[in-house]
Structure formats: C-alpha cells, structure tokens
Amino acid sequence: MTTSPLSNEPDKSNLWQPNRTLSKRVETGVKALFALFAFVSVLTTIGIVLTLIFETVEFFKAVSIWQFLTDTQWTPLFTNKKFGIMVLISATLLSSVIAIAVALPLGLLAAICLSEYAPAELRKWLKPALEVLAGVPTVVFGYFALFTVTPFLQKFIPGIQGFNALSAGIVLGISIIPLVASLSEDAIYSVPRSLREGAYALGSTKRETIISVVLPAALSGIVASFILAISRAIGETMIVTIAAGQNPQLGFNPLVPIQTMTAYIVQVSKGDTPAGSLAYKTIFAVGMTLFLITLTLNVFSYWFVRRFREKYE
Amino acid sequence: MTTSDTKPTNQSGVNPNFDLALNKRYNLDKVFAIATWVATSFALLVLAILLIDVLTDGLGGLNWSFLTSFSSRRASSSGILAPLVGTIWLLVITALISFPLGVGAGIFLEEYATDNWFTRLIEINIANLAAVPSIIYGLLGLQIFVRLIEPITKGRSVLAGALTLSLLILPIIIITTREALRAVPDSLRQAGFALGANRWQIIREQIFPIALPGILTGTILALSRAIGETAPLIVIGAVGFITFLPELSLKGLQSSFTALPIQIFDWVSRPQVEFHQNAAAGIIVLMIVLLLMNSTAIILRNKFQQSR
Numbered sequence: 350m351t352t353s354p355l356s357n358e359p360d361k362s363n364l365w366q367p368n369r370t371l372s373k374r375v376e377t378g379v380k381a382l383f384a385l386f387a388f389v390s391v392l393t394t395i396g397i398v399l400t401l402i403f404e405t406v407e408f409f410k411a412v413s414i415w416q417f418l419t420d421t422q423w424t425p426l427f428t429n430k431k432f433g434i435m436v437l438i439s440a441t442l443l444s445s446v447i448a449i450a451v452a453l454p455l456g457l458l459a460a461i462c463l464s465e466y467a468p469a470e471l472r473k474w475l476k477p478a479l480e481v482l483a484g485v486p487t488v489v490f491g492y493f494a495l496f497t498v499t500p501f502l503q504k505f506i507p508g509i510q511g512f513n514a515l516s517a518g519i520v521l522g523i524s525i526i527p528l529v530a531s532l533s534e535d536a537i538y539s540v541p542r543s544l545r546e547g548a549y550a551l552g553s554t555k556r557e558t559i560i561s562v563v564l565p566a567a568l569s570g571i572v573a574s575f576i577l578a579i580s581r582a583i584g585e586t587m588i589v590t591i592a593a594g595q596n597p598q599l600g601f602n603p604l605v606p607i608q609t610m611t612a613y614i615v616q617v618s619k620g621d622t623p624a625g626s627l628a629y630k631t632i633f634a635v636g637m638t639l640f641l642i643t644l645t646l647n648v649f650s651y652w653f654v655r656r657f658r659e660k661y662e
Numbered sequence: 663m664t665t666s667d668t669k670p671t672n673q674s675g676v677n678p679n680f681d682l683a684l685n686k687r688y689n690l691d692k693v694f695a696i697a698t699w700v701a702t703s704f705a706l707l708v709l710a711i712l713l714i715d716v717l718t719d720g721l722g723g724l725n726w727s728f729l730t731s732f733s734s735r736r737a738s739s740s741g742i743l744a745p746l747v748g749t750i751w752l753l754v755i756t757a758l759i760s761f762p763l764g765v766g767a768g769i770f771l772e773e774y775a776t777d778n779w780f781t782r783l784i785e786i787n788i789a790n791l792a793a794v795p796s797i798i799y800g801l802l803g804l805q806i807f808v809r810l811i812e813p814i815t816k817g818r819s820v821l822a823g824a825l826t827l828s829l830l831i832l833p834i835i836i837i838t839t840r841e842a843l844r845a846v847p848d849s850l851r852q853a854g855f856a857l858g859a860n861r862w863q864i865i866r867e868q869i870f871p872i873a874l875p876g877i878l879t880g881t882i883l884a885l886s887r888a889i890g891e892t893a894p895l896i897v898i899g900a901v902g903f904i905t906f907l908p909e910l911s912l913k914g915l916q917s918s919f920t921a922l923p924i925q926i927f928d929w930v931s932r933p934q935v936e937f938h939q940n941a942a943a944g945i946i947v948l949m950i951v952l953l954l955m956n957s958t959a960i961i962l963r964n965k966f967q968q969s970r
Contacts, residue, residue, distance in 0.1 A: 376862045383770035386763045390788050390836065393829050397798060400805040458701035466698055475702065477960075482709045484883075484952060486890030488923045489945050492930050493712045496719070496938060526705045554687050556694040577793060584795020586893035587923075591930055611797050611893065618800070618897045624809060632897075636801045640794065647793050651786075 401640055404633030411627055417634070423597040423608070425631045426617070432631065434638055436599045440514065440607035441639075444589050445582040447518025447603060448525065452578055455522075456529025457571065463530065464537040465559055476531070483527035491591030494520035499592065512594030512606035521588045525578045532577065536570020537563060569657040576650035580643040586611035610635050716949070720942030728943055733925065740940050742947055745925035747907050748820065749889055749951065752921055755824035756831070756888050761881055764832050768839025768877075773865055792833040799830045800897025808898050816916035818899035820908055823919060826894050831884040838880025842873040875962050882959040886952050892923035922948040 409417070412432045420433030459479070463472055499516040502509055509515065540563050548558040564571065594606025595616050608616070614632045622628045731741025767784075775781040803826030807815050815822040846869050854864035908917035922944060929941035 372860055372863065376860050379862045380770070380774050383766040383774065386766035387770045387775075387784050387836075389763055389829075390767065390791055390832060391784060393791060393802070393832070394787050396806055397794065397802045400802050401798075404805070455701040455704060458698045459705055462698035462702045466695055467702075475706075478706055478709070481956075482705060484886060484890070484956060485709075485712070486892070486923055486948060486952070488890070488892045488926050488930070489712070489716065489949070492926070492941060492945060493715065495930065497711070497715050523705065523708050530702075530705070554691045556691040557687070559694075580793055580795075584797065586795070586797045587927065591927065611795070614797055614801070615893065615896050618804075618899065633801060633805075636798055640798050643793060643795055644790070647790050651789070 397640065401633055401637040404630050405637045408627070408630035408634040411630070421599050423613075425628050426620075430627070433599070434610075434635065436597045437608060437610045437613055437635060438638070439599055439601060440593070440597070441583055441589075441609040441611070443514045443601050443603060443607060444518045444521060444593055444609055445579065447515060448522035448582040448585075449579055451519055451522025452525045452529050452582070453575055456526045456574075456578070457533055459526065459530040460533035460537055460571075461559060461564075463534045465555070465563070476534075479527040479530055482524075483531070485524070487524060487585060487587040488591070490520050490524045491588045494588055494592035506604065509604045510594075510606055512592065512596070513604050514589075514593050514607050515603040517589045517591075517593035518603065520592065521582055521585055524585070524588065525581050528581060529574050529578045532574030533567070533571045536567040536574070539570075540566045566659050569654045569659065572657070573650050573654050576646050576653070580646040583646075584611065584639060584643055586615060590615045610639050713949075716942050716945050719939060720944075720946045723939040723943035724946055728940075729947070733920075740929075740937070742922070742925060742940075742944055744907060745920045745922045745944070746947060748919040748921045748924075749948075751820050751908060751919065752824050752827060753885060753889055755821065755915070756827045757881070757885055759824060760828040760831055760835055760884070760888075763828070764835025764881070764884075765839050765877060767832070768836045768843065769865060769870075771836065772840045772843040773861060773869070788833045788836055792837070796830055796891055797893040797897060799826055800894030802826070802829070803894060803898040818918055819916045820919035821915040822898055823895055823921070826898055827888040827891060830891065830894060831888045834884040834887070835877075835881050838884070839873075839877050842876030842880065843869060845876065846872050875965065879959045879963045882955050882962070886955040886959075889921075889955070890923060890948070890952060892927055895921055895924055896927070922951070 417432050417434050419435070420431050421435065422431035422433050423436035424431045463475055467475055494516050495512075498520055499509075499511060499513065502513075502516055506515075544562055544566055545558050548562040553561070589609045590612040593609065593612065595608050595612060596606035597608040597613065598605075613635055617628055617632045727739075728741050729746065730743055731739060732744050734740040771781065771784065775784075803822060807822035807825045808817055815825070850868050850872070851864055854868055859867070908915070908919060926941050926944040926948065929937040929944060932938075
C-alpha cells in the first residue's frame with residue numbers, strides 16, 4: 350500500500366534543520382581559541398624565564414659570577430658596590446628555617462587533628478576557620494609581626510631588636526600553617542579505612558596506627574605539602590620586608606635586622622631606580638636566584654610525589 | 663615507635679621488640695592527642711589575637727572622613743579613598759581579564775584536550791606556575807607590561823597592575839574550573855552527543871551552566887587573593903601617595919594607581935605612630951572587602967551544593 354505523499358510528508362520548511370557547517374566552524378574556532386588561552390600559561394613561564402635571563406645576563410656583564418657567589422657583602426645601592434648574594438640567601442634561609450620549624454610540626458599536627466581526632470561536626474567549622482587564616486593578606490601578617498609579636502618577644506628575649514628575623518620567621522610560619530594543614534589533611538584523610546582497621550586488629554593504639562601506618566601511607570602528599578610550604582616561605586615578601594628589616598648582613602643571628610632576597614627587591618622597587626641601571630639589573634639577578642631555588646624545590650616535589658605515591662583501590 | 667632500643671628482658675623466646683606496656687602507650691596516646699588539639703587551637707588563637715589586635719588598633723581611626731579623603735602628609739587627615747577605588751579598579755579589570763582566559767583554558771584542558779605532549783606540557787606548567795613566588799610575577803609585569811608594551815599600558819598604570827595580577831591568579835582559576843567541570847556527570851555529555859549536539863553545544867548548553875557556581879566560587883577566592891597581594895604591585899610600581907582617582911573611561915586604565923595593601927604597607931613603614939593607626943584602619947577596610955568577597959563565594963557554594 351502506498352500512502353499518498355501529500356498527506357503524510359510533513360512540511361519541510363517547518364522542520365529544524367541543523368546548520369552543520371556553521372556549528373562545526375564554531376566548534377573549531379572555540380577549540381582553537383581556548384587552546385590559545387591555555388597556551389597563555391606557557392607564555393607566562395616563557396616570559397618569566399626570558400625576562401629573568403635577559404636582565405641577569407646584562408647584570409653578569411658588569412659583575413662576575415664568582416664575585417656574585419662568594420662576596421660576603423651586599424651593598425649595590427652604596428658607592429662602594431659589593432654583590433655577595435650569599436648575604437641575602439643567608440637571610441632568606443634564616444627566616445625560612447624559623448618559619449618551617451613553626452609551620453611543619455604545627456601544620457602536620459593540625460592536619461592529624463582534623464582528619465583523625467576532630468568529630469565531623471567540629472571539622473566542618475575548623476576547616477573554614479583555617480581557610481580564613483590562609484586568606485589573611487601577608488601585609489596584615491607583617492603588621493601583626495612588627496607591632497604585636499616583636500613587642501611580645503621583647504618582654505622575654507633581652508637584646509632583640511625592633512626588626513628581627515625571629516618575629517618575622519614565626520609569623521611567616523603561622524601564615525603557612527593552613528597550607529600545610531589543609532594539603533596534609535587531604536592526603537591523610539584519603540588513606541583508606543581498611544589500613545587503620547588492620548593496624549587496630551594487630552593491637553596498635555590510635556597513636557601507633559597514625560604514626561606507623563597512616564602517616565607513611567600519606568607520605569607523598571605530606572612531603573608535597575611540606576615542599577610547597579618551604580617554597581612559599583622562601584618566596585614570601587611582605588612579612589619579612591615589614592618585620593625583618595632592610596639590613597643586609599651575613600650571619601644567622603635571629604635577633605638582629607636582616608634583609609632577605611624578596612625584601613631587597615621591594616627596597617629597590619620602592620625607590621626611584623632608573624631602568625637599565627646596575628641596581629635595576631640586580632633585582633632580576635636576585636629574582637633569578639629566587640626562581641631557581643623554588644623551581645628546584647618544585648621539581649624535587651614533582652619527582653618525589655611520582656616516586657612515592659601510594660595508590661589505593 | 664622506636665621499640666628497638668628497649669632491652670630484651672624476657673628470655674622466653676618472645677620477640678624482644680614486643681612491648682606490652684599498655685599504660686605507657688595509652689598515656690603517650692593522650693599526650694599525642696592533646697598535642698594535635700594544641701596545634702589546631704594555636705593556629706585559631708593566633709587568628710583571633712590578630713583580628714582583635716587590628717580591631718582595637720584601628721577602629722578609632724575608622725570614620726567616614728577616613729573613607730572619603732585622600733592620602734595626606736598628616737596622619738589625622740589621611741584617608742583611604744584612592745587606594746579603595748584603586749583596589750576596586752584592579753578587582754574589576756583583573757576579573758574581566760582572568761575569568762575568560764582561565765575558564766577557557768580550563769574548558770580546553772578538561773573537555774577538549776587529549777592526552778598528548780601539548781596537554782602534558784601545559785599541565786606541568788600550570789602546576790609549576792602556581793608555586794612561583796608572587797614577587798617574580800611582579801618582575802615579569804615590570805618588564806613586559808610596564809616597559810615592553812608601554813604604548814598600551816602607559817607604564818606603571820592600573821592596567822599593567824591588573825594584567826600582572828591576572829597572570830598571577832590564572833593557574834588557580836584554571837585548576838578550579840577543571841575541578842568544577844570534572845564534577846559534572848559524564849552521562850550529561852553522552853546524552854548531549856546522543857541528541858546530535860557537538861562538544862561546544864554540549865558545553866554551552868549543559869555542562870557550563872551546571873559547573874558555573876563552582877567556577878564562580880573558585881574565581882572569587884582567586885580574586886580575593888589578588889586583592890590582598892602587595893609584592894607584585896610594589897615591583898611594578900604602584901605608589902603610596904595618590905591624590906586623584908582614575909577617570910571612569912578607557913583613559914583611566916592608563917592612570918597611575920595605588921591599592922589598599924600598598925597604602926597599608928606605606929603607612930606601616932613610616933616611623934610615626936599616628937600612621938600605624940591609619941594602617942590598622944586600612945587593614946580593617948581591606949579585611950571587610952575580603953570578607954564580603956568570601957561570603958559571596960560561600961553563599962554561592964552552599965547554593966550550589968543544595969541544588970545538586
């Protein structure tokens with residue numbers, strides 16, 4: 350039976366017709382555009398590296414690398430110019446070590462508390478509270494270090510000066526506790542329950558379970574959080590600039606003013622240093638040193654996580 | 663856990679490392695539990711002290727004329743108008759630049775990209791960029807945005823500042839966009855393909871609207887980080903003493919600027935005590951701005967979680 354085409358065939362003009370050429374073109378265009386956006390991040394890295402290399406090479410035309418690495422004085426803004434980067438590195442190292450000594454133990458203990466001890470109801474409040482601490486701008490921590498912590502320390506430690514590495518380091522450490530706590534907590538929390546129950550079944554107490562089973566299982570995540578915290582401490586600027594002073598000197602005395610790499614960059618940037626002058630080039634040489642240190646830490650962290658990650662399920 | 667140093671006192675063939683000193687172990691357990699609580703409360707206690715401290719120092723200096731006057735050489739008549747407006751300028755321009763860039767890049771990496779060398783390069787790169795110190799971004803901005811493209815930005819301008827901050831928070835926005843997109847169930851994409859839509863149509867009509875609240879939350883948090891940043895802005899040359907507002911036009915983009923953290927830093931580093939009260943009052947204003955942004959993000963997140 351053939352039905353009449355007139356009655357059954359719908360009116361084609363009312364039908365939705367996909368414009369495939371157009372939507373394909375839009376698709377290709379959007380994809381290319383977004384790939385370009387993603388490429389901006391690569392361009393950023395290239396920009397950072399080229400910027401630093403370009404000015405650093407210019408700097409090393411005026412100052413020998415040997416002098417840069419071995420001189421024990423840092424006085425680029427004086428008439429008698431000396432460029433011993435070790436002076437700034439020692440200051441950065443000092444403030445970072447103090448910060449890490451505060452942040453790593455406290456952050457890890459806080460992570461264990463959140464993941465293993467805190468009841469779920471309390472955890473729901475504690476995590477956002479730590480996020481608030483993480484969101485406090487560093488300039489505020491700098492104010493806190495200079496006007497609250499330093500006077501407090503002066504009550505107990507005679508001879509501590511108004512600007513010092515100790516106060517800056519402690520506050521810097523406090524400012525990165527949330528980073529350590531939250532990343533370590535993620536790692537500890539994701540250790541499967543069965544591992545804990547296995548340890549309990551063998552007669553371990555809760556602390557023994559945590560220390561000998563849970564923490565080793567979460568090791569790669571914890572170490573990654575530690576390394577990120579260390580590189581944050583090294584690259585942090587405002588707290589050390591405000592509270593640790595602007596006094597470049599070699600040594601590891603936490604009670605006197607020092608100048609870190611980042612604080613030096615700020616000091617030069619605040620003044621009127623003409624582009625192209627030697628002082629202008631020094632901030633890029635210092636920036637390059639800073640970048641290389643944090644890059645090394647990142648690469649190590651990347652390698653460590655890949656090498657030691659425990660996969661469950 | 664170092665039971666190895668306990669002396670093997672029993673001769674009965676029991677493993678000498680086995681030490682059933684339950685009381686001692688339980689006591690150590692208590693000490694350990696207390697230590698974790700102390701660490702957590704210490705962090706929160708410091709936060710509380712910091713907030714109370716800033717409030718007691720700064721509330722006295724916070725009044726209407728502080729909000730509506732320009733910086734001055736005398737602390738008592740100094741105000742925060744220029745930095746506050748500068749921060750709002752930075753916020754808006756940074757959002758306009760970083761949101762499309764970051765979301766586009768996130769969509770590309772999560773929805774389009776196949777696992778090839780280009781994708782892996784970008785992924786490693788983003789992870790690395792997120793850990794680069796912010797002051798390095800300042801050096802990048804100084805060289806590229808202040809000097810290289812000076813004809814567009816007119817040097818140390820609000821545009822150069824916003825571009826620098828955009829690059830700084832781009833990795834965060836890309837990462838949160840990807841997380842939000844990953845949370846959208848794959849069945850929606852497959853349903854879209856089954857109906858004959860292509861990928862962009864599915865993203866536009868189905869995936870993106872569902873992921874949007876999550877993306878917005880992440881973007882606002884990233885922006886609030888940008889607003890609190892001081893170091894990169896100092897490096898590209900924001901100044902602490904500005905007594906005019908950028909005009910509300912494209913020309914205003916090229917105007918020199920200051921921002922709340924810059925002004926706070928400027929006041930903190932002055933020797934006179936009166937300026938320190940201004941700094942504390944400025945910190946209160948900055949924290950209120952951040953609080954408003956963060957509560958918006960939290961409200962968005964809660965709404966998002968309820969509707970799912």
